[in-house]
Amino acid sequence: MQILSVSQVNQYASRLLTADPVLSSLTVEGEISGGKIYSSGHYYFTLKDSKAQISCVFFRGSMTGLNFQPADGQHVIISGSACIYEAGGRFQIIVRKMEEAGEGLLYVKFIELRDRLQKQGLFSEERKKALPFLPGRIGVITSPEGAVIRDIVHVLRRRHPGFKLRIYPAAVQGPNSVTDIVRALETANCQADCDVLIICRGGGSLEDLMSFNSEEVAMAVAASKIPVISAVGHETDYTICDFTADLRAPTPSAAAELVLPLKADLLSRLTGCQNKMQTILSYRLCLARAGLNNLLNRPIMKQPASMLYAKAQKLDLLNVRLRNCLKMQVVNASNHFDKLKQRFYPAFSNYWQNCSAKVSSLQIRLNAVILQEYKEGKTALEKLSIKLEAYNPHAVIKRGYARISLADSAVTVSSISQLDPDTAVRIHLSDGKADAKITRLLPAAEKVPE
Secondary structure, eight states, X not given: OOXXXXXXXXXXXXXXXXXXXXXXXXXXXXXXXXXXXXXTSOEEEEEEOXXXXXXXXXXXXXXXXXXXXXXXXXXXXEEEEEEEETTTTEEEEEEEEEEEOTHHHHHHHXXXXXXXXXXXXXXXXXXXXXXXSSOSOEEEEEOTTSHHHHHHHHHHXXXXXXXXEEEEEOOSSSTTHHHHHHHHHHHHHHHTOOSEEEEEEOOOOTTTTGGGGSHHHHHHHHHOSSOEEEEESSTTOOOHHHHHSSEEOSSHHHHHHHHSOOHHHHHHHHHHHHHHHHHHHHHHHHHHHHHHHHHHTSHHHHOHHHHHHHHHHHHHHHHHHHHHHHHHHHHHHHHHHHHHHHHHHHHHHHHHHXXXXXXXHHHHHHHHHHHHHHHHHHHHHHHHHHHHHHHOXXXXXXXXXXXXXXXXXXXXXXXGGGOOTTOEEEEEETTEEEEEEOOOOOOTTSOOOO
């Protein structure tokens, strides 16, 4: 009998696992539990289901292609090989590849859509509409064949008999459910027959509720002009429809309780308001009667003419005082005016004489200045006339001189350089003009032969 060491046993078991065609290439689905990344970068975790669990290790080199962050509770599918960790004698799986599976992937999509719609403002409280206190008609979007609609009707009958309900049938699960829910919302808004809408279904897995996590349903709920209550799944279930709706109810039955108040409570409140109103009216009526009696017991109410007589006498007295006051004011104003007139006439007469003397003096000085300016201007004008006459070219011409210009233009000839032999010129005299032609040019140094 061969006796083996512990390490030999583990080595042997490890070789058997490596040689096994199934265990050497495994694909396992389960839920991550107790995951931890060590300083080396390796990820150690436990993969479990409802009955068992397996230790797993995901080495850093194999994690390079991973496009998500593993977390506890996440449902994943791993690929790898089974082995024995010889030092610890622990059965484990060496993970080569990991991907999200089932509800884990659906949950990631749910989170991505939730965050994107939240950034667009679809979940903000400012855009949510208030529910009517007592709706005239309630619309329900759900499957007419499920137990949900019966629960809603039962709750509504118990809370508020006599309600009006309209059902908009729609599949709440399956490939056509999204289209049905969107069409039901659009139909309800087009008909505008309801004051509030309840969109609901019973509980289920995340995959069962995915119709209410679609972007199409979220946009249709946000676009609804009628207030929408979302009651999808159980109290712990949350969907995109819950965030977009104007109000979330934990269950369909809770939605029925929220949409209509308890009729007995309303009647009780109404009775209380009625009693309070009667008490207030009775109290106000008693006060009014007491005030009326007080007024009727006043002397003026018993002898109203006495008040008129006193007022008439007072009015006559005031009239006399007003007349006397006006007369006194007129007398005072007349006396004041006479005093001003006596002071004004002498002062004005002296002022007028002074002003007349000043005007006469200024007039004499003005005439003298104007006469002097006129004489000086006339003298300057005469001097300028004499000088202008001296510079007048016609006067020079009258003394026997002439002005010569080119015949074809009015340019005056002032230099011999402007002329050539046979150039036509025009001679300007005092009593007319004469045309001539240059026969010869003589510089200033030469003398003209006599």
